[in-house]
Amino acid sequence: xxxxxxxxxxxxxxxxxxxxxxxxxxxxxxxxxxxxxxxxxxxxxxxxxxxxxxxxxxxxxxxxxxxxxxxxxxxxxxxxxxxxxxxxxxxxxxxxxxxxxxxxxxxxxxxxxxxxxxxxxx
Amino acid sequence: xxxxxxxxxxxxxxxxxxxxxxxxxxxxxxxxxxxxxxxxxxxxxxxxxxxxxxxxxxxxxxxxxxxxxxxxxxxxxxxxxxxxxxxxxxxxxxxxxxxxxxxxxxxxxxxxxxxxxxxxxxxxxxxxxxxxxxxxxxxxxxxxxxxxxxxxxxxxxxxxxxxxxxxxxxxxxxxxxxxxxxxxxxxxxxxxxxxxxxxxxxxxxxxxxxxxxxxxxxxxxxxxxxxxxxxxxxxxxxxxxxxxxxxxxxxxxxxxxxxxxxxxxxxxxxxxxxxxxxxxxxxxxxxxxxxxxxxxxxxxxxxxxxxxxxxxxxxxxxxxxxxxxxxxxxxxxxxxxxxxxxxxxxxxxxxxxxxxxxxxxxxxxxxxxxxxxxxxxxxxxxxxxxxxxxxxxxxxxxxxxxxxxxxxxxxxxxxxxxxxxxxxxxxxxxxxxxxxxxxxxxxxxxxxxxxxxxxxxxxxxxxxxxxxxx
Numbered sequence: 001x002x003x004x005x006x007x008x009x010x011x012x013x014x015x016x017x018x019x020x021x022x023x024x025x026x027x028x029x030x031x032x033x034x035x036x037x038x039x040x041x042x043x044x045x046x047x048x049x050x051x052x053x054x055x056x057x058x059x060x061x062x063x064x065x066x067x068x069x070x071x072x073x074x075x076x077x078x079x080x081x082x083x084x085x086x087x088x089x090x091x092x093x094x095x096x097x098x099x100x101x102x103x104x105x106x107x108x109x110x111x112x113x114x115x116x117x118x119x120x121x122x
Numbered sequence: 123x124x125x126x127x128x129x130x131x132x133x134x135x136x137x138x139x140x141x142x143x144x145x146x147x148x149x150x151x152x153x154x155x156x157x158x159x160x161x162x163x164x165x166x167x168x169x170x171x172x173x174x175x176x177x178x179x180x181x182x183x184x185x186x187x188x189x190x191x192x193x194x195x196x197x198x199x200x201x202x203x204x205x206x207x208x209x210x211x212x213x214x215x216x217x218x219x220x221x222x223x224x225x226x227x228x229x230x231x232x233x234x235x236x237x238x239x240x241x242x243x244x245x246x247x248x249x250x251x252x253x254x255x256x257x258x259x260x261x262x263x264x265x266x267x268x269x270x271x272x273x274x275x276x277x278x279x280x281x282x283x284x285x286x287x288x289x290x291x292x293x294x295x296x297x298x299x300x301x302x303x304x305x306x307x308x309x310x311x312x313x314x315x316x317x318x319x320x321x322x323x324x325x326x327x328x329x330x331x332x333x334x335x336x337x338x339x340x341x342x343x344x345x346x347x348x349x350x351x352x353x354x355x356x357x358x359x360x361x362x363x364x365x366x367x368x369x370x371x372x373x374x375x376x377x378x379x380x381x382x383x384x385x386x387x388x389x390x391x392x393x394x395x396x397x398x399x400x401x402x403x404x405x406x407x408x409x410x411x412x413x414x415x416x417x418x419x420x421x422x423x424x425x426x427x428x429x430x431x432x433x434x435x436x437x438x439x440x441x442x443x444x445x446x447x448x449x450x451x452x453x454x455x456x457x458x459x460x461x462x463x464x465x466x467x468x469x470x471x472x473x474x475x476x477x478x479x480x481x482x483x484x485x486x487x488x489x490x491x492x493x494x495x496x497x498x499x500x501x502x503x504x505x506x507x508x509x510x511x512x513x514x515x516x517x518x519x520x521x522x523x524x525x526x527x528x529x530x531x532x533x534x535x536x537x538x539x540x541x542x543x544x545x546x547x548x549x550x551x552x553x554x555x556x557x558x559x560x561x562x563x564x565x566x567x568x569x570x571x572x573x574x575x576x577x578x579x580x581x582x583x584x585x586x587x588x589x590x591x592x
Contacts, residue, residue, distance in 0.1 A: 005249045008359050008367060015355075015368040018142055019375025025149040028472055028497050031380060031479025032213060034148050035347055037158060038376040039220045041141050042354045043165065044369040046194070047172045048231035048361050053190035054182050055238060062189045068230040069193030070200075071223035076169075078201025079220050080162045082208060087158055089210075089486040090151040092493060094457070 040079025046072035140164025218272035225264030232257035257356035266327030281336035293329035348377025387472035389534030420570035426586030432509035442515015451580035453488035511542035517555030
């Protein structure tokens with residue numbers, strides 16, 4: 001066992017523990033955004049996908065680099081945007097309605113347009 | 123290490139710190155948005171660092187740049203489109219798709235690395251081989267399993283458990299080939315065997331998820347989320363990148379916790395769900411079979427009067443509400459009641475909806491303030507003080523039979539709806555819930571049944587409440 005591997009395993013185990021500690025405090029109300037946020041975080045694999053391109057020199061390498069980059073970028077961009085869109089809908093009080101009632105069955109909260117900035121990669 | 127290496131490594135650690143902080147800020151709805159921004163900043167930092175690393179290495183060809191950027195733009199565009207247009211009811215499918223692409227990308231990273239190293243003259247270190255095998259196995263299972271799960275959620279694939287002759291045998295065979303191939307590969311490095319493992323793992327993912335019923339999806343999605351995280355961490359081992367290891371482990375932990383919570387809330391072991399226990403899938407409005415005892419039914423006008431003259435109402439939304447997409451109608455009714463001075467809150471069971479916390483998102487979308495959304499432990503003591511409990515499309519999670527031993531749901535945590543002074547249940551029929559047993563709540567003398575689709579019922583109730591004066 002190399003020292004590098006030992007370090008990697010140590011980091012892995014400690015990160016798992018940190019994860020358990022931090023995440024067990026998240027209330028059930030936020031479990032869907034939490035899962036979506038966790039989803040965006042595993043988009044970090046984009047880093048790995050980009051590094052494939054560094055050494056790619058044949059068709060197979062390029063195809064792998066392309067598919068991996070596409071998958072991971074979709075994961076990152078989509079994950080962060082949709083988490084932001086969801087969280088924007090959580091509010092402490094009902095949006096004050098002055099004057100008359102809005103027509104019954106009005107749908108589509110302000111979240112529908114999702115005006116959140118993209119992650120800005122690539 | 124050169125100064126450049128030092129800086130990039132430190133930046134990766136900074137990015138990982140952002141991820142931990144971001145998750146930490148998710149512990150309250152008030153700070154959660156900032157959490158997502160911190161996490162986003164971490165990701166931008168990690169990607170920018172990698173861009174610097176790639177150009178500093180100087181070995182990347184022009185084709186490499188084009189392939190990388192084109193791939194990222196294509197995927198990013200797809201992600202952007204999906205995130206902007208997805209309906210909140212379809213969130214579970216989207217999360218599944220992100221699991222699939224994340225796991226798939228992780229597997230591809232390891233495959234690429236292994237093909238490179240195996241082609242070289244130095245041989246493959248055992249630790250790299252082991253990490254590669256784990257990455258490919260977990261990543262590929264996640265990829266195919268998540269696609270099947272998304273298909274089931276979207277209704278493209280039959281949501282009920284799908285089994286065919288020999289499906290169990292195929293599942294076991296795939297597992298044996300995957301693990302056996304992995305052990306063989308440690309001793310004898312071979313790209314061919316890696317491809318065989320990849321195919322076996324893909325087949326395993328399909329045969330694992332197909333027999334699982336739609337109602338178990340909250341557990342399956344959580345589990346696949348944990349798998350994706352683990353696969354990404356393994357990719358980190360393969361390419362020696364700490365950011366991937368840390369981020370992957372965080373996601374693995376989060377998925378693991380949610381899987382456990384969901385399984386507990388459904389009173390089932392994770393093994394039982396994966397092996398396919400009594401999974402009958404989504405409850406269907408089927409034959410009307412009355413449990414022993416009299417069932418009282420109620421019409422919109424009477425139900426509206428009960429609700430409108432109550433001082434405290436608890437709404438118990440369940441799967442039926444999500445399936446009928448009636449979250450806006452329920453919010454509208456609640457608003458009308460509140461305007462009349464009725465105190466309204468929502469009792470959310472952990473498995474309400476199709477993924478962990480899904481019901482909260484649906485109600486938030488319908489403009490329900492989150493302080494009104496109460497978790498099970500918080501709301502249960504309030505039922506005895508409640509005039510009317512309005513149960514909408516929730517079944518097993520309200521069944522008092524869970525408190526007795528010897529039933530299919532014994533021991534399952536439930537909402538103590540039967541403690542309320544009166545109960546109105548909106549349901550399409552007397553059909554069984556997921557557990558396939560009679561709900562004793564429905565024959566409780568305090569209970570009135572309102573037989574209708576959730577959306578229609580809530581619309582009718584709201585208009586009936588509006589006609590009441592004073």
